[in-house]
Amino acid sequence: MTYTSLRLVFALALVLSSCSHAPVLHGPVQNYVGAEDRAEDWMSGDDYAFYVRRSQRSPSNKKVYKYKTTGTCGGFPRIDVKTAPGFCVGLVFDGGQGTFKKSRWAAPLAKNKVLIVDMGGWARNNGRIYVLDFGVKPAKLSVMLEPKQFPAGQAARGILDEPNQILKHTDGKFYVGGATGVYRFDPTASRPEKTVEVLIRDLPATGLHPLKSFTFDESNGFYVNVGSASNVCQNFTKYGDTNAQKNPRNWQRKQFANCPEVENMEIGQGQVRRYEVLADGRLSSNFTVFAKGLRNSIGLLWDPYRKVILQTENGRDAIGKFAPNLVTADLPHEEINVLQAGRHYGWPYCYDNNQTSPEWTNVDCAQFTKPQAFLPPHSAPLGAILHSGNNWPAWYKGRLLVALHGYEKKGHRIVAMKRDDQGLPTGIPQSLVYGWDQKGEQGVGKPTSMLELEDGSVLIVEDDDQNKILKLVYDPTQGDGQPVQEVDQAVAATDDEMESEEVLKKRLDDKLRGGNPPVFLQFQVKVIDKYCAECHQAAGSPGVRLIKYDDDGNALRIKQSGKAKELLEIIKGNPDFIPMPPQGWDTPAEQAEAVKLLEAWISGK
Template sequence: MRWLVLMAWVAALTCGASRAEIYGSAYVAKGQCGPNPRAALTTPDGTCAGIAAGPAQGLKMPRLILALDRDTLIITDMAGWGSKKGRVLKATGLNAPVLSITTLLSGLDQVHGLAFGPDGKVYVGETGKISRFAPGSSPVSLEPVVTDLPRDGLHPLTTMIFDAQGALIVNIGAPTDRCELKGPGQDKPQDPCPFLAGTKPRAALWRLTFDKPGGKVVKTEVLATGLRNSMALAVDGASGTVLQAENSADLPGENEPPEEINLIKQNKNYGWPHCVGANQPLLGTIPASRCKAMEPAAVLLPAHAAPLGMLIYRGDTLPGLKGRLVVGYHGYRDNGHRIVSFALPDVLNAKQNALSMPLVSGWQRQKGLRPRGAPVGLAEAADGTLWFVEDKNRTIMAIRADETPGGRSLDMPSPSDKPSQARPMPDGFDTLARDLLSRKCAACHVEMRDKDPAKSWGRIVDAGWAEPGPLRQTKLIASMLGDQGHKPMPPPLGLKADAAARKLIEDFLGRNP
């Protein structure tokens, strides 16, 4: 009897140890990912996601990450939304079980942006200013670069990147969500929007030119406008194209408006606050004809995905990823909390409905296993490891090549990563998808873009468009017909007055009584 009690006690200790949270985070280890504890996340075959640091290493709110050399990362940690709390951190030991983290700078004002300059210095963005430091200096001190950036409003964080000519491209976020006035009932954009006027407009990208690498800023010009909040920027080295990921207006609906990837061109207006996605009016506030003058999105992303990090992967280490555009979705809604990649030619050729491939998914919250994902900054190290940080979960993680047989994660993918079997595909859906949804709906709703009707149907079900019950009463059909109290889709009137669309819908319903 005593032996049985002892065995039970040992088993309890063992099980308890297996459930230990990794480095003070809410993740529980599921094996190894290289030198790091492995997170229970879905990654492509031959890869895995490991946790290299967490709250136990002093992380508070890491936002962006920069691979400085083969064994050093630089991280900005806001430590919260209050002023003078931010830090710049250095992490070493990239092939150790846990990173060694030290503080280089502290007392910074909502520190966020990071960029490695052509002068070999690290550029740091705080609210209202950009500074730089020499990474090898001791002690580390900041040298001001520009100190008069806008610092008020809803989007004060500074993000920046150097372009192919050595100029610094800087995000100047919109002061409000959609240029609305304050107060009840004032949710429609002002027309014209005053924030876009003048020589220093907001909701824009500014271009700062230096007299020499590491020198003074001698010219500040507007690169592009109509960009609500450019938290993720990348530059294609081959073409010199600047890519921007747009965080669109924060509307309550789950599936509108789309986020965007934009190809930035000099002096172009990308539509904020009136036009979104494929040059569509936001909230129907201006005629559609006016949106045609705006620069359309190159690629449409899911609504509320919140793309906060982006890079072009150049390494050979992670299978199938070389030359692809990697984008992190920070959003807490169903379309967020994942990392995906796009074929770079699809992006550069403005293939609006370009399909993404999941890189890290299955990231929904599961108590005792993992938190909901919250990826922000991304960085590629010299060995091809892809590093990223999570602000809400206070982690630094690494996507590594995985030599474990099978390679796949130890948990089920999230619902939107595989077709749902909750409701079988109705008869005739292939025709409806091809002739109606792809033409009228897919521009804004990523779940309706897949050319495989079975996969498209599965994603439509998982996104809540086809709940159990009569097809006519589902959100998918009722919103297009403007019935059952659903918001008409596409806005503002739906398809009720479109005779051809109505016939397609009725034929579909007739085949599925």
């Protein structure tokens, strides 16, 4: 049986057993398609083709990169990356070939010992769980759970079906999220494989995002991610795949009122489910859809300080495919959300601050919950932790740290978030580890998760062709530890951070009174304020965000975007670009002056 047909069997099993579920929470969008829909129908042709390729993929034979090391960090070789002052990153274990295929997560076992989840690539039932002892040199890796310990057909075997996250709970057991279920086991037993229990089975895992992450709250709640099957539920829009075999529901490209993938409350995806933790530590068979409209929630964690669930959102791709005015590399931003019961967070209908997706212009995004904060576009936030502040500067206590996995240049980082008055993440991400770029034989950083150790240092798990285990260490004699604001300031600026228009205008007027205004200030007044700001001022607006009266901020955003020359070509009327301003210039003389001013600013004259 193929990978795809197996996923279909699981989806059909959920349909047949739907009567066992508790009443579910309904969000603002109603009249969703019923549970008879196949999960495969939710994918576009492009999504489906990628899914099939991925499911048939054999273990990678790509070149394995080595980190360049100089000196030591916390007793380990120090790797060549940039960090906040006082921090360094040590190479604890170099997976390479013959060990991990796709290491994803770590959990504490004993002093200087952790359990490591190896997803095993995208092959079915090919994962492993290892013990890593880094108290010895070199670090020693040994297998705890592997496929040969579980006969084919045994339910417990699912613990090794694309496992992603592992977490030690208060009952002393270790919980693991497989693609279609959640499991727990006791690693201290003489035969840990005999202790594996199936806690949740038959979770939807069709399509692009089968991996599971989860968290516990303090009130017997267990929350698990059910990632979306598709990129943007395209097959239920006017842009749907016209292949009737791959898309039997909408091969004629009808625009549906909503996306059944996320609105289906029985086998839906793009959701976070809540299960009840029972007295014996098992999980209830019934669930509620706690929150939805979430494309893929690999980062899920309970915040004990604010008593909320935080989520990192992996946003959609290819936004410019059907809207050439939207630049795919720049949009959308990834998100941090505060999850609340019954809320809908907008996927696939919206992106950024409830901007409407080009495929779903028929849906009013005002009804959905906006993100709490933004992360760089396509930076793929995965694991996140709240640091205790132990042996780190006090600023880090309760601070959210996020692993940015890639793939664009603003990915491959460890970032820390500022906090608002309620202590929730806000503002522009601050970098703890960055400069993690391709350097000759050294591959780009691919952090998937983090684990704080007893001494406050943080283990970082990498996957893909890296499969390295790293350690982030702070030494107060080497710096104050303050993270670096090096990410493009235009990336994550939110409306709450912007100065009021009144303040900006007063500052601009004061500059104009001085006479002989700088070139960009003239460009601000004559071009941006008159022609650009109305459409480009909102967070998440297409292209570079341009704020009315904010000449200093706009100059910085244009420089950091690297699009100054592209903007010049647009203003010149180059037919290779979308015409701007869309309504045209009032006079040819104004256009000519705009070109002259921008050329002068770019050249530094």
